[in-house]
Amino acid sequence: MQPQELLYAKTHEWVHVDRDKAGQKIATVGISHFAVEALTDLVYIELPEVGRNVKVGESLGEVESVKAVSDLYSPVGGEIVEVNGSLPGRLEQLHDDPCGAGWIVKIKMADESGLSELLDYKAYQKQCAEEGH
Amino acid sequence: MTSMLSQTPLYDWHASHGARMVDFALWSMPVQYASIVAEHNATRNAVGLFDVSHMGRFRFNGPDFEQFLDRIVTRRVAGMRPGQIRYALVTNDDGGILDDVLIYHLRDNRGQLYYQLVVNASNRQKIWDWLEAHRGHGGVGFCDSTVETAMIAVQGPRALEIVRPLSTVDPAKLRYYTGSETEFSGTSGTISRTGYTGEDGCELIVAASAAMEIWEKLFAAAAAVGGTAAGLGCRDTLRLEAGMPLYGHELNEEINPFQAGLGYAVDLENRTFPGCDALLKLRDNKSLPRRVGWELVGKRVPREGYPVFSAGEQVGRVTSGTFSPTLNKPIAMGYIRGDLTAPGTEVAIDIRSHHELARSVRLPFYRRTS
Secondary structure (H helix, E strand, C coil): CCHHHCEECCCCEEEEEEECCCCCEEEEEEECHHHHHHHCCEEEEECCCCCCEECCCCEEEEEEECCCEEEEECCCEEEEEEECCCCCCCCHHHHHCCCCCCCCEEEEEEECHHHHHCECHHHHHHHHHHHCC | CHHHCEECCCHHHHHHCCCEEEEECCEEEEEECCCHHHHHHHHHHCCEEEECCCCEEEEEECCCHHHHHHCCECCCCCCCCCCEEEEEEEECCCCCEEEEEEEEEEECCCCCEEEEEEECHHHHHHHHHHHHHHCCCCCCEEEECCCCEEEEEEECCCHHHHHHHHECCCHHHCCCCEEEEEEECCEEEEEECCCCCCCCEEEEEEEHHHHHHHHHHHHHHHHHCCCEECCHHHHHHHHHHCCCCCECCCECCCCCCCCCCCHHHCCCCCCCCCCHHHHHHHCCCCCCCEEEEEEECCCCCCCCCCEEEECCEEEEEEEEEEEECCCCEEEEEEEECHHHCCCCCEEEEEECCEEEEEEEECCCCCCCCC
16 A cells, blocks of 8 residues: 555554445554654564454554554554454564555444544645654 | 753764754753664674763862762772772762762873763762762862763774774773773873773763764774664663663662662772761661562563562562663563562563563673673
């Protein structure tokens, strides 16, 4: 997926909404290149359990770097239907391909209210520029 | 707020080399240039260059300095030979640690003997005030030379070889914890075989106006042997692996030197300094928490303030924690009840509600082989 096609939370998660074969809306969630660059030196990721229901803004897990730990917040509400099980063993995917191989969870959406709060690529770029490096 | 922060003479270099600057003890300091782990490994394997100009530097010229300092710090100053450097503590009347410092006894380029105290940036004002309060009405003259000088730490197995061509005094000829007046590219300064990384290396103090030129030369020489500029981020991971305490984390005014495992830096026989009497009583007190190191089995990283449990009861607290790049596992230091310090003792560290298994280990976590 191209970064330009995604929506972004202020807390640096990206979201891509698609439909599965049954027509259900599925949100794929990851963290942005900016976030990975800001964290640097990733050492650990905690993934949520498949089947868990999450609310908008609830913690999905955490990413730990040498320096600090950061929560991952769910930009949408729904049931976690898939997690990227290859990530804990290959954290470099978050750095090398944050919007592709570095995806983190897929959520079957029950609550779309969070979507209206998300930023498009341009607005997110602006926020990142303001936060600076 | 940025304008309130002090900048070292090397600030422009850091800014133009991609450093992330952070507010540290009212100084704007580089925390990392690219990757903490890369800078850490470069220091362990080759050489890291650290701008430590924020460290406070007090200089003592005058007839009473030896006796004066001997009555301030926990280590004996009287009898120090020219060239010697000692690690010591400054304690309050209760024996609590006000700062940990290095005392240098050096001869300047005119042959005059002087003392220098290097103090933590965060304690510079406090220790200055403490010295002022204890100077009495005698003729003790001292000055704060922090802003007119720069301090550069060159650390790692290749450190001495990159400094050697720039210094009239060969750092390899200095024993550990000794120093000397020298010249770097025609500018006078001091060089000492000291550091805060667990590696061999040296620290240079030069005039602020000469700092950039010397740093640039060191950087070119470091880059040629696989070294790099290194920020405060890896300074912290390096010192933690080396088991070295950091003021504000392992050390504070509520902690005495014996608890902190720094009894070697306290001379009590025939001494008079603030806290001396209190420390005589505290020396054999085993009931207070002690500083230990822990290695973790899991991947979660303990951080400052996390509680430590044994048999369901809180028995200690983490004061510093990180993921150790050298050992490839999470490590921490902290304080724990006196009966739970033995190496191998298992405890649980509460990492954001996950109780993670940790084992006490003998400090340091890392010791260099050569």
